Amino acid sequence: MIGSHRPRSPRGSGARLREEILRATADLLARTGAAEAVSIRAVSELVGVSAPSIYRHFADKDELIEAVVAQVFEDLAEALRTATDPASSPMTQLRDQGMAYVRFALAHPEQYRLATAATKSGGAVDQVLTSGAFQHFAATVHKCMDEGTMAPRDPLPVVLELWSVAHGIASLLIAKPYLPWGDAEAAASRVMGAACIGYSVLDLIGEDLPTPEAVTAWLGRLRHHGSPT
Template sequence: MSTAPLRRRRAPRGSGDQLRDEILDAATGLLLETGDAKAVSIRAVAQRVGVTPPSIYLHFADKDALLDAVCVRYFEKLDDEMQAVAAAAGTSPIDVLRAQGLAYVRFALKTPELYRIATMGQGQPGSDVDITLTSSAFVHMRAAVQALIDEGSYPPGDPTTMALELWTAAHGVAALLISRPYLPWGDVEEFAGRVLRAVCCGQMVAGAIAPEDPPRETVAWLREVVHEHNLR
């Protein structure tokens, strides 16, 4: 029996978007199976779809463009999840922000191969991937930060900078859980929740600490606050 791949039937007019989706599905499947972008070639994707390599080039200029498109679609799905958790978290901005951070980590852990390729590779300013990030997951975090500033929970400041700090924490947790799963994290969900809670609440505390305050005085003040809270 022949093992040659089946040739895809000629697509009807107007089905270019469908073929593009099939190409992205095939490239995504190869990435998930191999965990290595180097294993994804135009020829391999074409073979899986059942078309010739020139058909791929009608939609993507080269392999890099194809992989960028895969990552863009990946973060569009993250955008959907970020919006869903925000709706479920209620009206409290701090609950929304923490839920968004946890959703980000969970999403990364679902498909670590894709997350690694999409966020841990060499970035290029203005790439489609970075544009998608700033218009989806990041913008949701920034909106929650702005809400916390508006209600007086977070100190006045640039919401973009604060959101970058929170995003850094979420990405750091996800990246380490993916790259170093053997470390003694304990329950992954609880670990991620503790880190994100500390960072989210830390922004509130930071507003009461002057940059020139000695760390020793800051620790003493925080101890007093904790002591008073425990006496209630």
């Protein structure tokens, strides 16, 4: 019952209480859709403990919410791993991981907004993004280069650019769901697929950053002669 206090926890149960606090906070974020609606008092009532019990695990509300968002993005990394079919081509894996990212953002809009908001300094969330989902995505870009569907280069800019594509379509679908997207998942799939394939096409053209005129000329040669060169 909300507002009631449970008996004193047995020794060694601090880790379990911490998990309960995180789950309650995540539930509040999901139900209210706003970090402003989360308070230490509201969380303590959901868990059935006093506010000081929460402060023993988290210094303040900001630290609590950051911990929740960090856990969400640990789950995002797992979603990307689950979306990866080792039997499919690296380019398909890259597209599928981008789609898993978009689906996850749509399923956790408030946590996603908080995790991708501007921060003054790096924290737990940034570490999770770098070591979890981000690194998994980077590994697949490496596969594309090893296979030859992307030219060998420093993979970091490619990963950042493809991440920005996934973030962009996910953010717009969250912020502007009333726009005439048609089927949102199909729209996101077209965007992610075009971005992934685009790197291979640019490599075929043979310039680091071809101009629109160079692309038009390349396409003209392809249409007229059946060869991109």
